[in-house]
Amino acid sequence: MTTAFRSFGPVTEGTTATRPVLIVAALLLASFVVGFDTRVFVVGLPDLEGAYSLGSDEASWLSTIANAPQILIASAVAWLVTVFGVRRIMIPTALVYAIVSLEIPMVHDGLLLFVLHAIRGLLLGVFIPATIMVIFRNLDKRYWLIGIAIYALRVPLSQNLGFVLVGFYGDYLGWQWMYWQDVIVAPLIALLLVIAAPKEQINLGLLEHADWGGMLLLGSSMTLLYVGLDQGNRLDWFQSGTIIALLVGGCTLAIGFVINESVVAHPWAHLSVIMSRNIGLGYAIIICYALSSAGASMAIPGFLHTVLGFRPIAISALYLVGAVFPAFLFISVAIILLRRFDARLCIVLGLSLMALGSQLGSHLTLAWGPWNFLSTVLIHTAGQSFVFFAAVVYLVGSSDPSRSTAVSAYIQVVRLGSVELATSILGTLQRHREQFHSDILNGPIAATSQQLQLLLGKLQHVYGQGTRGHLESLSAVSLAIRNQATILAYSDLFVVSFWAAVAGLFVTIFMISMPYGPLHQDFKHQAIAEADR
Incomplete structure (x- = not known):
């Protein structure tokens, strides 16, 4: 893998996979995990309220905390995959995600429940960006359209299959399977990547010039804005000091990100894109x-x-x-x-x-x-x-x-x-x-x-x-x-x-x-x- 820098950011060439069918299968499962879990959580939230004895405010914040970390990490995942390769990023993520999903239904402590959902959301935010990078770095160009099709397919499926899964789990298997489904699927993603993902060296040159400030500013700003938007309707928007603080803070950090990308020597995601x-x-x-x-x-x-x-x-x-x-x-x-x-x-x-x-x-x-x-x-x-x-x-x-x-x-x-x-x-x-x-x-x-x-x-x-x-x-x-x-x-x-x-x-x-x-x-x-x- 060779990497160089231009004034607008990193230029990367990956290693083409020798088993594209298995890579595509891993992409399919990873895309579905994100779509299913996000939608299943929204649809199944009333069942979770009863299972964990949550009030409406607690349930609302649980939903926000379970989803907001996705946007905190998602924008930086492409860079991480570029530096470390898909194997080092996706395989550990999938395995830890399976462990966290196994543990959540067994938790009864309120604080730990929120912490585990935040960790789960952070891990979930890795899958989709990594999927896109695998398409462009590790698949032959003739497979790009199929890879993007799989990425796009999860949207209609996740919005609609979520009702089927929640209905089946809630009425037949138990609400715990909203989480335990990933104990089966996530390790399978890891296995496919172990077999099919190419082995790549760590790009030390890119790592040395990492724009950590830019990544932190964009992720943090988008997370604050996400939380403000997610809680805005419930707290009546600008009638709430919390919402005002979240939105103003998010906009301020976003401006800081724009300035950072304009002045640093090696920007991570230059606006010229x-x-x-x-x-x-x-x-x-x-x-x-x-x-x-x-x-x-x-x-x-x-x-x-x-x-x-x-x-x-x-x-x-x-x-x-x-x-x-x-x-x-x-x-x-x-x-x-x-x-x-x-x-x-x-x-x-x-x-x-x-x-x-x-x-x-x-x-x-x-x-x-x-x-x-x-x-x-x-x-x-x-x-x-x-x-x-x-x-x-x-x-x-x-x-x-x-x-x-x-x-x-x-x-x-x-x-x-x-x-x-x-x-x-x-x-x-x-x-x-x-x-x-x-x-x-x-x-x-x-x-x-x-x-x-x-x-x-x-x-x-x-x-x-x-x-x-x-x-x-x-x-x-x-x-x-x-x-x-x-x-x-x-x-x-x-x-x-x-x-x-x-x-x-x-x-x-x-x-x-x-x-x-x-x-x-x-x-x-x-x-x-x-x-x-």
């Missing part, structure tokens, strides 16, 4: 995608759980049929499209499908059940598969592959940051819109309202006469109003999801074709022609 038209627009597409994707992923399970009271197992069949199985087909179709056509076409197709799925979901009513969402889930999954995959291909294809260390760092920041930003915005919007609709629906109702009295009279035939029957009738009316306000709020999330996809389509107008390279649609055909000559 993202200072191009294609890269900036590619990141804008990912942000629009995250906002559109979050709207549907929050509204559908939120409605089925909050309004209809369904547990995850009750809606798992919907996601299996509408998302999990079709995702493999959609990614395969996307590979075919990207081998033959410009990545922008795949992005436009995906965003159009996401807009259509959101438009269908916006017609949500109380009469809907799980299978009424089938078309929405199916179309959204197709759109997600196309957009994210094509956007990553476009980003990588528009950058210099030799600068993949810095590009990967920013991809992780945008990936995690945009998802958290979208979730926070939509969570706050959903709360405010629910209150707005509740006020509108309650406005015409008064104690002397003739329609209310007629309705209460009918309900008292069900609940009985007297004070008890009257109170139960009032409670039924209140519940109906609250449910309707919630339904309208979830419908509004679909509307936001629609317009986010439309905004992404507007961004594509300004995108230009990515330069010729390993991910360009003509690369394979030219390579074959050159081989024939």
